[in-house]
Amino acid sequence: MLIENLQKSFGQHEVLKGVALKIEKGEILGFVGGNGAGKTTTLNCITGLVEQDCGKVMINNVLKSQSLAYKKQFYFIPDTIHVFPNIAAYDWIHFVLSLYERTDDAKLQSFIHIFGMEKSINKPMGTFSYGMLHKMALITAFTISPPILIMDEPLNGLDPLAVVAFKNCLKEYVENGGTVLFSTHLLDVAEKICRSICFLKDGKIVLHESLENLLVDGSLETIFMEKQANEG
């Protein structure tokens, strides 16, 4: 994935001030930053939920402007999962899979089992908790297994078993050639999952480094605090 000079303003407020980023295949990149740093806006610009004012976004050499081909390159899990409350989760997942032309029911069943959703999968989604909705979104994402998985705070609301399941699925997904980009506030989680970290502050990337190199200088928490203080 290649992002060049991404800029976005909402009225007078400049949220992204030229974000540039390159993510290699097989990478797990954690997007870290304080509230209002521009993490969600960057993800929204990449996924097309928001149109950038300036800049280029490309996945697997497919430009964002090549709408349909581009959208097939990723699966996006937003922070808020939007659902139809009266439709059963299983029907909903099938609907989303059909948009990606995926029909592998055995794969779907295995992920339903991994995330422990067998008992609730036929219930209307209106009865689901926040965490259950996130599990449902993760089941869908891993079943589709797109080239890039983009997630905004994917661990929010997940119970400990689901977090373990998520980590295992993510590992397998990356081993099979997938790439991951996700935003998080949980630095300890980022430290355990990510292969590289990207710090975002005031709409700019202030650091993009492999986790291995970063941890030489201390924990992620220490580095984050230093960066916040220095740049501020």
Place this chain on the structure above:
Amino acid sequence: MSAFIALSKKEVQQMAREFKILWLPIVFILLGLTQPIMMYYLPVILQSAGGIEGIIIDPTMAKPEGQEVLASTLNSQFDQLGIIILAVATMSIIQGEKANGMMGFILTRPVSISSYLNSKIIIHYILAVICIALGYAVSYGYSAYLFTTVPMTQAMWAFVFYCVWLLFIITFVAMISTFFNSPAFIALISIVILLVCRFIAGLHPFIDAVNPASNSLSAANILMTGNLEARYSIHIIVTLLLVLLMITTMHGFIAKKKF
């Protein structure tokens, strides 16, 4: 195409869960039933209601023909109450998904804006056609039973022309639903503009040429006279162009993320 089919299935599923596929046809069957019965029993109703004083009902007055009854079903029931009901049933077609974030979700999947809009308009249009067809069939049956039989080809042609007007109604409400966020405002704007279109139909030939409601008038004329006039085809072409224009406008509005 597969996205369009998946989205269409989702629309049908939603309609079923909201019982729209049940109550909407029932309402239109009742509307279709009301007109012939009202026209047949009007003198009796007036008499039993005590409102006959000062009114002389000529016993030799000719009974209306089946054609007149069917035409008044289209022009009185479907074009007034029918429009209001359709606008209310369709007002959230896009607005609902804008409000709950579903539109954003769907459009960040491999779905084109055209597939999204077309699936919504086509499925709602099919439901509206089924509802009108059921109401019209009931009205046809009762007109034949209580008055005279309308030739089938005449009734069919009238129905085809009415369906063109129906396509405009559904697309127009969908367009207003794309632009605005308040369901009540969407319903109000849609009902007022569609009723104005219907009321000014037949006032002037030039207005008729660009007024999609002329198709409803054409349907009534076909029922009454049995003639298919050349100008009717102009109404159809203009209406289809307006529908195309509305879909293009909606597409542009959504593409600019104005939601």
